[in-house]
Amino acid sequence: MRIGFFTDSYHPYTSGVVRSLEIFQEELRCRGHQVYIFAPNYPDCPPEEDVFRFFSIPAVTQKNFTLAVPLSPTLSRRVKSLELDIVHVHSPFLLGSVGARWARRLGLPLVFTYHTRYEEYVHYFPFFPQVSRPVVRYYVRDFSNRCNLVVAPSGSMAEKLQGDGVRSPVTVVPTGIRYARLQGGEPGWLRHRYGIPEGVPVLLYVGRLAREKNLEFLLEAFQQILRQEPECRLVMVGSGPAREELVRRAARLGVAGRLVFTGVLPPPEVANCYQGADLFLFASLTETQGLVLVEAMAAGLPVVAVQAGGVTDVLQDGRQGFISQEKVQDLAAKALLLLRDPELRRQMGARARERAQEFTAERCTDRLLAAYNLVLTQETRFSRAG
Numbered sequence: 001m002r003i004g005f006f007t008d009s010y011h012p013y014t015s016g017v018v019r020s021l022e023i024f025q026e027e028l029r030c031r032g033h034q035v036y037i038f039a040p041n042y043p044d045c046p047p048e049e050d051v052f053r054f055f056s057i058p059a060v061t062q063k064n065f066t067l068a069v070p071l072s073p074t075l076s077r078r079v080k081s082l083e084l085d086i087v088h089v090h091s092p093f094l095l096g097s098v099g100a101r102w103a104r105r106l107g108l109p110l111v112f113t114y115h116t117r118y119e120e121y122v123h124y125f126p127f128f129p130q131v132s133r134p135v136v137r138y139y140v141r142d143f144s145n146r147c148n149l150v151v152a153p154s155g156s157m158a159e160k161l162q163g164d165g166v167r168s169p170v171t172v173v174p175t176g177i178r179y180a181r182l183q184g185g186e187p188g189w190l191r192h193r194y195g196i197p198e199g200v201p202v203l204l205y206v207g208r209l210a211r212e213k214n215l216e217f218l219l220e221a222f223q224q225i226l227r228q229e230p231e232c233r234l235v236m237v238g239s240g241p242a243r244e245e246l247v248r249r250a251a252r253l254g255v256a257g258r259l260v261f262t263g264v265l266p267p268p269e270v271a272n273c274y275q276g277a278d279l280f281l282f283a284s285l286t287e288t289q290g291l292v293l294v295e296a297m298a299a300g301l302p303v304v305a306v307q308a309g310g311v312t313d314v315l316q317d318g319r320q321g322f323i324s325q326e327k328v329q330d331l332a333a334k335a336l337l338l339l340r341d342p343e344l345r346r347q348m349g350a351r352a353r354e355r356a357q358e359f360t361a362e363r364c365t366d367r368l369l370a371a372y373n374l375v376l377t378q379e380t381r382f383s384r385a386g
Contacts, residue, residue, distance in 0.1 A: 001033045001372065004084045006099030008091040010039035010051075013064060014238070014264055015208060016291050017090060017115045020153075020175040027176070027365040036082055038095055040068035052078055054095065062241055070098045084108055086372055090115060092143035100146065109375040112144060113151040113173075114161060120212055120286040141165045148375045151368070153289035154313035171371050174313075175291050176364030179357060182271055182298040189269070190235065190276025194260045201232045201339050204277035204301070206270060206292045207284070209240035209261075214283040214306065216249055217328065221283070223253045224332035229339060234281070235260045237273050274299035278345065279338055280321075282311065283331065290314050294359045297352035302345050304334045314359070320352035 025035040041053040056066035087103035088111040089096035103110040119136045144166040152158035250256040280296035280303045287310035303321035317323040322334040
């Protein structure tokens with residue numbers, strides 16, 4: 001099968017969307033399928049085989065993020081020469097719209113993955129959120145209804161899309177994880193690298209440092225935890241536009257001395273962090289799946305996360321950890337309960353590993369290929385585009 005991925009973000013930028021693209025294209029290529037990536041360009045980005053980069057400009061509101069200019073004099077020749085079987089877009093905006101246009105021109109099936117709750121990211125837009133939120137919701141619904149198939153990363157997101165008025169078929173395909181790779185790692189690496197003494201509890205967050213991740217709430221919960229466990233550390237792996245504000249917020253809360261910002265780490269070192277921590281904390285309310293939750297669980301970490309769509313599709317309350325209300329005291333209390341009970345942590349960690357096996361890259365790619373085969377057997381090819 002010859003598949004065209006059109007995306008508004010790709011490496012070297014780091015995000016859950018980019019991670020999903022990397023995992024699926026790697027697994028699809030291992031199975032003999034050909035995957036072609038159409039993506040923005042980034043400074044000093046080396047050429048890659050089967051990756052077509054668009055001229056791009058820096059985004060004003062996000063450092064290291066670029067916006068593709070959806071025009072290219074060579075695009076028509078390139079797309080036609082590939083003889084694609086299916087177009088899979090990973091954004092409804094710039095390059096997603098380019099992919100949709102070419103699917104219509106070539107009479108190809110169009111698949112769209114709803115990776116992001118876009119209306120929750122309007123603080124990055126250069127106009128008022130109260131105006132842009134409903135506009136974005138309407139636009140995404142309209143784009144979805146011009147696709148042959150919409151992929152939701154979780155059941156709760158599928159329900160949301162249908163509740164928002166999406167009439168196109170919606171199927172659930174989570175992003176998978178490389179389970180075996182997360183079983184490895186060096187448990188002592190994290191403490192050695194960041195000078196954390198043995199016996200000191202380590203809490204872990206992995207992800208972008210961004211407003212939509214609800215990280216100020218997480219710092220407030222950490223402040224509560226420190227009142228009971230004053231030697232505890234919170235390690236935050238990742239980078240993003242909110243980093244400097246989080247540093248200032250940590251200082252105001254008096255937790256800066258117990259907080260570690262690692263910046264972006266390569267995957268093997270992220271695996272080391274999972275192996276070296278005692279507990280994973282997560283407070284985001286905007287996830288479509290929560291891929292890092294599955295990664296943490298695969299490494300045997302129990303999780304305490306705020307109740308939200310996407311999170312509850314992965315984490316079973318009382319089984320692999322706890323689901324908290326969006327209350328600082330509740331998240332802190334559940335984290336403290338696990339920190340003080342090593343046997344409960346062990347039991348929940350074992351169940352977390354078992355649960356994570358349901359989200360392997362192999363299983364999730366099976367589901368994606370089943371979705372592709374479904375739309376390929378349909379007689380209509382993008383007939384709704386009109």
